[in-house]
Amino acid sequence: MTGSQLFSQRANGGLGSRRGLWSILHLDPILLLLLLVLVAGGMVVLYSGADRNFAVVEAQAVRMGVALVVMLVFAQLDPSVYRRWAPWLYLVGLGALVAVLAVGVGAKGAQRWLALPGLPRFQPSELMKLVVPMMAAWYLSRHFLPPRLSQVAIALAIVLLPMGLIVQQPDLGTALLVGAAGLFVVFFAGISWKLITAFLGMVSVAAPLMWFFVMRDYQKQRVLTLLDPQSDPLGAGWNIIQSKTAIGSGGWSGKGWLQGTQSHLEFLPESHTDFIVAVLAEEFGFIGMLVLLSVYLLIMLRCLYIAVNAQDSFGRLLAGALTMTFFIYIFVNIGMVSGLLPVVGVPLPLISYGGTSSVTLMAAFGVLMSIHTHRRMITA
Structure with missing residues (x-):
């Protein structure tokens, strides 16, 4: 084995090196x-x-x-697996959220769980904290960035649809986390500050209506x-x-x-x-x-x-959104x-x-x- 081959093997984690162990386990x-x-x-x-x-x-x-x-x-799992399965997971998640509203298990005035035969009771809205940003990243990464206005509108619809279903359970905390996860994907895609300002203006206008008709x-x-x-x-x-x-x-x-x-x-x-x-x-x-x-x-x-x-782009958008969702957890709880x-x-x-x-x-x-x-x- 030549010196260059030995160096290459060590650089790739060979010879039982510590880096090789982490690479095998796919852990940071x-x-x-x-x-x-x-x-x-x-x-x-x-x-x-x-x-x-x-x-x-x-x-x-x-x-x-x-x-x-x-x-x-x-x-x-390779990131390509998440990219490939994102649309299907999103559709399954939406179906589960609809099922929660129809036949879900209630507790303390909220209906948030599904109890399927042979499976433990679970909360589909928790899965959407991962699936929604994954789906938004899948959609936006298929287009040139920054996205056009029509693409931003579709991405927002992807985020707001499950968020609205979760609010109906009712579970405002989880809905905010799911919405934030998806909106961070849209933000990291590079939308203009004009669109951000317009969106914040719409939220400000909608806030009083939410007080009377949603909350x-x-x-x-x-x-x-x-x-x-x-x-x-x-x-x-x-x-x-x-x-x-x-x-x-x-x-x-x-x-x-x-x-x-x-x-x-x-x-x-x-x-x-x-x-x-x-x-x-x-x-x-x-x-x-x-x-x-x-x-x-x-x-x-x-x-x-x-x-x-x-x-x-898919990896950058998804990783950035998941990181900021973690921040939202911390910010909201301590706040x-x-x-x-x-x-x-x-x-x-x-x-x-x-x-x-x-x-x-x-x-x-x-x-x-x-x-x-x-x-x-x-x-x-």
Whole structure:
């Protein structure tokens, strides 16, 4: 074997090198390490948020294990597979959303799940967080970019149709995440600022109409509570008031792990799910929040790096949209817990207790790793 052949083999991950192992697994080691750090830290906070209930932590660990396996599976598929299957997955997803409205399983006043014979109950709207940006990226990547006005209109229809079906369940939080994922694809396709301004103007005009004709009574109450939590301090405003109290009492360094009073004395509701960031802020203070946000920032920077270096338009649009959807999760959850946004039931990604959102997020990271690692193999 000549020196040039040996160098080529090592560059492509041969001779059992570390890079070769990651290439075989189709995983990005930097992104994987950051995700594992986030999940491990989340388990620590969850143990406290669940009032030292180790069974909750065990259940979450099982869910995270399943989510990691899903990520590994999604990473193995070539991006061309996602491009080829995007239209069919979109049609199946729309059919499932219609089925939810017709024969779905209801709970707590919402009808969001399907229970098919032989399958566990599942929430089709969660799948659309991946399928909608995939479909929008498939459509726009088939045309020259930036897209023309007619192409933008079709892409918006692709996004708004499932979003409207999800709103009817009703599930405003998931609808916003699905809509944001698709709209980020349209934005990254390079539309003009005039179109963006016009779209924002249309949203502003439609907002009052949504208040009267779209939003449910409980959704209106959430907005009113955001504007004045003290109007009903023992009812609708209780969650926000206690959450802000927990965050403010943490100070610079926090009260210490397992020493939070708002959560352990049961003032703070949903302390291990939607409001878990208040537990973190109370026990670890500003420093703990800074560490959490730094890990989130590093994850997003790595994902944006993957998006910028994607091999084709489909990969760039999809990777960019999935990255920004992750950001929306963080922004909405911390915003609502801090009293800056209405409470819409969006969990803190990979920290809050729950399996569905974690599996969806890990699947998205698997797609990102697929885009990155398959690109390296092709260009090697």
